[in-house]
Amino acid sequence: MEDQLFAVVDVETTGGGINGNRLTEICIVRLRGSVILDKYTTLINPEKNIPLQITALTGIDNHLVAKAPKFHEVARKIEEMTRDAIFVAHNVSFDYNVLRNEFKDLGFEFTRKKLCTVRLSRKLIPGLFSYSLGRLCDSINIPIIDRHRAEGDTDATVILFQRMLTLDDDYKVFRSFLHSHSKEATLPPHLSADQINDLPDSPGIYLFKDKHHKVLYAGKAVNIKKRVLSHFYDKMTKEYRLGQETYYIDHETTGNELTALLLEADHIRRHYPKYNQAQKRPGLVYQIISYINQRGIIQLALGKTKLTMDSVGTFYNRAAAAEKLEQLCEFFKLCPRYCTLQSKVNVCSHYRIQNCEGICEGSESTENYNAKVKEAIASLGEETPTYVIREKGRHFKEEAFVLVKDGRYQGFGYVDIDVPITSVDDYEPFLKLQEATYHTHKILSNYLRKQGAPKMLFFDDKALRPGNLKILHPQIFGRKIPQGSMVL
CATH class of the missing domain: 3.30.420.10 (Ribonuclease H-like superfamily/Ribonuclease H)
Known part of the structure; x- marks a missing residue:
């Protein structure tokens, strides 16, 4: 030198x-x-x-x-x-x-x-x-x-x-x-190489923390070490500032990407990190709502809100909500006018749904029509199954699971592969309770769309039932799990 x-x-x-x-x-x-x-x-x-x-x-x-x-x-x-x-x-x-x-x-x-x-x-x-x-x-x-x-x-x-x-x-x-x-x-000034060397090459989440151990950023990765290092190679201003403020990196392995995504969402919700943006923004929720109009007819409509309130059905994009409303209208022979699929018309004339039995022109009784609406509402409640998604554990002797009960996300956990499972209650001792949110629903919906039933176990009245989920009205919903209808 x-x-x-x-x-x-x-x-x-x-x-x-x-x-x-x-x-x-x-x-x-x-x-x-x-x-x-x-x-x-x-x-x-x-x-x-x-x-x-x-x-x-x-x-x-x-x-x-x-x-x-x-x-x-x-x-x-x-x-x-x-x-x-x-x-x-x-x-x-x-x-x-x-x-x-x-x-x-x-x-x-x-x-x-x-x-x-x-x-x-x-x-x-x-x-x-x-x-x-x-x-x-x-x-x-x-x-x-x-x-x-x-x-x-x-x-x-x-x-x-x-x-x-x-x-x-x-x-x-x-x-x-x-x-x-x-x-x-390449590392930021306050991080030691030992902290990086201790990171695993497996799936999980990582937390960037400042000198007071406050979470600055929560991320998920299929390879924690590789993903963390990628932040320091990025020359964007945001990544540079994140590196300059980071003193500690914590991590938690999950064994698979799904539970990493869910755990990341939970940390973002709880810590509201400075450098996370997307999941801090509340997503718009679309809901099928019902109310009684001035004629005493139960009317269905789409509502939009940033809050996930109780309603007939909750959806996470407008297209899914509108499609479900049309399906209900057609299958139960409801009126497009009173399902808010048409407006400014006295008598419905929907381009596709043409089996209205005449409530809009007075040839069907309000009592009979309302009974059909109530049946349609009840059918949505039957689309909230109880099931478990099975994924890879953190090591070969365990299995990760995600529990959805009555259509509502409950959390995830890990169970040894030799533990017998005969009912949904058998998972309870191993469950890490989590809060169901807009983002957890999006994560699960995307997973189900890509992975489907092969990694799922369904339960009837808490008992294990093999095979695919049976839908009450297959003419409407087919054999796939309906997207966007998970209750929060």
Whole structure:
């Protein structure tokens, strides 16, 4: 390492996401081994407004950079100062990515090997309370003059870097961090490689947590380790910020993707993580509702809500709800007008449903019609089966199961393969109760559509019944499990 060139860098920026972050100041100190060869520092006109909170932190304002050179005017000097050198910075990913994006905007590729003094100091100076540049330097008596300015921070980082060179016998740590296949070269500053090495290559969920152990992100994977590492290879601003805030990674194996999805949904519901977006948004629910109109006729209609209330039927897309309403109307000889399939007509004239028995024109009694509507409503209740989905366990001697009782998701669990199962109650001691939500329904609906009955056990009055689910009215529903009608 005595002959190795290093470029110790610190940048100040306008703030914001990586892709919109512009340089306002840069300092580069070039070293050969621990010997300083050259220093370059300059303000840079970012060609955009500097927010007040950034000025309050750095002291750099729009007036100060107004006559400073723009990046394209100093790019050649920056390239020369870092050429053939290893790029060194405190939290190196930030400085490196900002600089690389500036070059990218000019149409040039900026590529350097990197070393992070945060990660190096965690390895070579373990046990400190904090590894932020200010607190780290206070802990080991390194002076910082002009904190949060590029030159002051770079000068302190150079002293820190020189000190760590003396702490690394034969430069084993430095070389391991520079190895192209080393996790240390790609991991965020606050994560140790040991945390990654402890992750399994099996299905399950993982939780990214901040320094207070608050969940930042919950994810599922068929290969936990591979999926976690993929976050750190992603250069999107969101992924970068997630990595910078992550101090701990917890995980739980599930043995299969289905229970991983359900467990992920549960963690998102309970922890409301900062970096999860999709499942924090409540999905729209479509419901078949019934009410008595002014003529005393029971009328069916579709309702839309973000809440899952009791109703005749609950569906998770409008097409499924409308299709079921048409099926009910046709099979029970109901009137399209009073099923809200037609409006602004006195007498129904549906293009397909033509077996109305005349309630709309007064030739069928209200009593007789309402009886048919009640039968249609009752038929929907009979489409809420009790069943278990069987999946792979966490090891070969167990089986995972997901329990749905009377159409309502109950939770999941694991049972040894030699435990006899003769009724639904036999699963209760092994069940991890979960809350049924819009998202758990979507997960199960998608699974049933793709996997179907082969992995399912159905129960009549809690007793095990082999074979496919029998539907009361096969003319309507066929032999497939109806989609979108699971009760919450």
